[in-house]
Amino acid sequence: MPPNFKGAVDERFPGCMKGRTMYVIPYSMGPIGSPLSKIGIQLTDSAYVVASMRIMTRMGTAALRTLGDGEFVKCLHSVGRPLPLEDELVNNWPCNPEKTLIAHVPERREIVSFGSGYGGNSLLGKKCFALRIASCIAKDEGWLAEHMLILGLTNPEGKKKYVAAAFPSACGKTNLAMMNPTLPGWRVECVGDDIAWMKFDSDGRLRAINPENGFFGVAPGTSTRTNPNAMHTIQRNTIFTNVAETSEGGVYWEGIDQMIPAGVTISTWQGKPWKPGDAGPAAHPNSRFCAPARQCPIMDPDWESPKGVPIDAIILGGRRPAGVPLVYEAFNWRHGVFVGSAMRSESTAAAEHKGKVIMHDPFAMRPFFGYNFGRYLEHWLSMEGHKGVRLPKIFHVNWFRKDAAGNFLWPGFGENSRVLDWIFRRVDGEESAKETPIGYIPKDGALDLTGLSKVNYQELFSLPKEFWEQEVREVRQYLTEQVNEDLPKEVMKELEALEARVKKM
Ligand SMILES: [Mn+2]
Numbered sequence: 001m002p003p004n005f006k007g008a009v010d011e012r013f014p015g016c017m018k019g020r021t022m023y024v025i026p027y028s029m030g031p032i033g034s035p036l037s038k039i040g041i042q043l044t045d046s047a048y049v050v051a052s053m054r055i056m057t058r059m060g061t062a063a064l065r066t067l068g069d070g071e072f073v074k075c076l077h078s079v080g081r082p083l084p085l086e087d088e089l090v091n092n093w094p095c096n097p098e099k100t101l102i103a104h105v106p107e108r109r110e111i112v113s114f115g116s117g118y119g120g121n122s123l124l125g126k127k128c129f130a131l132r133i134a135s136c137i138a139k140d141e142g143w144l145a146e147h148m149l150i151l152g153l154t155n156p157e158g159k160k161k162y163v164a165a166a167f168p169s170a171c172g173k174t175n176l177a178m179m180n181p182t183l184p185g186w187r188v189e190c191v192g193d194d195i196a197w198m199k200f201d202s203d204g205r206l207r208a209i210n211p212e213n214g215f216f217g218v219a220p221g222t223s224t225r226t227n228p229n230a231m232h233t234i235q236r237n238t239i240f241t242n243v244a245e246t247s248e249g250g251v252y253w254e255g256i257d258q259m260i261p262a263g264v265t266i267s268t269w270q271g272k273p274w275k276p277g278d279a280g281p282a283a284h285p286n287s288r289f290c291a292p293a294r295q296c297p298i299m300d301p302d303w304e305s306p307k308g309v310p311i312d313a314i315i316l317g318g319r320r321p322a323g324v325p326l327v328y329e330a331f332n333w334r335h336g337v338f339v340g341s342a343m344r345s346e347s348t349a350a351a352e353h354k355g356k357v358i359m360h361d362p363f364a365m366r367p368f369f370g371y372n373f374g375r376y377l378e379h380w381l382s383m384e385g386h387k388g389v390r391l392p393k394i395f396h397v398n399w400f401r402k403d404a405a406g407n408f409l410w411p412g413f414g415e416n417s418r419v420l421d422w423i424f425r426r427v428d429g430e431e432s433a434k435e436t437p438i439g440y441i442p443k444d445g446a447l448d449l450t451g452l453s454k455v456n457y458q459e460l461f462s463l464p465k466e467f468w469e470q471e472v473r474e475v476r477q478y479l480t481e482q483v484n485e486d487l488p489k490e491v492m493k494e495l496e497a498l499e500a501r502v503k504k505m
Helices: 005-012 047-056 059-066 123-139 171-179 228-235 333-341 373-385 413-427 458-460 467-480 487-505
Strands: 023-029 038-044 073-076 099-103 112-116 142-144 149-154 162-167 187-192 196-200 206-209 214-218 240-243 245-247 287-291 310-317 328-330 344-348 356-360 393-399 433-436 439-440
Touching: 005 099, 005 112, 023 047, 023 123, 038 047, 038 059, 038 123, 038 214, 047 123, 047 214, 047 240, 047 287, 059 112, 059 393, 073 123, 099 123, 112 123, 123 142, 149 171, 149 310, 149 373, 149 487, 162 171, 162 413, 187 467, 196 344, 206 245, 214 228, 228 287, 228 458, 310 413, 328 413, 333 373, 356 373, 373 439, 373 487, 393 413
Parallel strands: 038 073, 073 112, 162 310, 310 393
Antiparallel strands: 023 038, 099 112, 142 196, 149 162, 149 187, 196 206, 206 310, 214 287, 240 287, 328 393, 328 439, 344 356, 433 439
């Protein structure tokens, strides 16, 4: 812990809630009473936080009863704006940007958050607890706390498997978690859309729970076309943050794909008049819906099962416009851990003029690691050493490859069920793969493309040598610079093996 930490806390907190109500929130991450669940208690001076935590966690007396005299994660939050206000609020948000402090003390199981009302900084059960603190607890206790969705997948014969999947932001994670498959007879059911806590049970099966109780999703781009199940979920009991508002009291955002009825006007997230065609977005690009999971029409019957659901496959992915095929399967667990360490995704750079860049985001955990990334990789590798465990197969997908003209090569959304179908069959041991230098891909005809006319299969799965040479160089540079001497030698060996295979392409 930095020596000035106590000083920084003491400078901010005394008197910071003056004039406001302090709330005490006992809550459970995970179903109440599940051996995989954990309890937290948050203090906050924000009613917005209380209302949102009530949706996102199991809050109240039941959590307190389950806690008894047990251990809990201590969460302290203040917006940092005592009343009466000394200066005017910006955009109606009580916050204190000059003094914002978000700190985690894993060894004391403690979170301190000052000056921000932003979801990730103020709903402390979510990223702060369920990923950063929990990843440390998981390391100590031999399990995994991951930035992954969980879904149940049922084939036309009624056989069911569960998969967990990690994607960086802007890859359609919530859409995949709530997908309506286009492949006839298939069914997807949702266990969670953001976080998975996973632990091997006494039979050696990896069991996962969703520690959350709701969805805190990005609103823009959500529509009845892209995610009808999410649209159904947010019809009631939902908190919208920084979306635009209609004169009828409804909500509006970019990509909502709804006609604005005659006579209805729209005000932006900042309360200014707006009409289609106006400059600037109506809703903030990171505006959110916060809705109870139980309102999702395709929640899995076992989504609250205390023992969790058995995970057969782990899917990793990214937004890769070039070079990375639609799907490939890792050769084995160790190779899969390497694939996770090398995950990259296209994102909009923070500085507007830089445009789009391919960012490294290992396991989609880059902002959420609670401890040293090298140790994290070691922890993943160590799963192989657990006696009698059935390790899930690891896959990598890319829904976002483009052709030379900049058009997507794959239709995505419900059509992604075709990829899930192949993954399902691979997990069942079907001989439907062929080996390539980067992993196994579907052998010719193994991916069901029935009814899809315009897919350029060759281009979708092509592996340009120059691209992969460059990729290896960039991954090596990243791992060397970022992890350095903490990089497990097994991961470096996987990189070198990939380099050698690419050389022979
Ligand atoms: Mn997330």
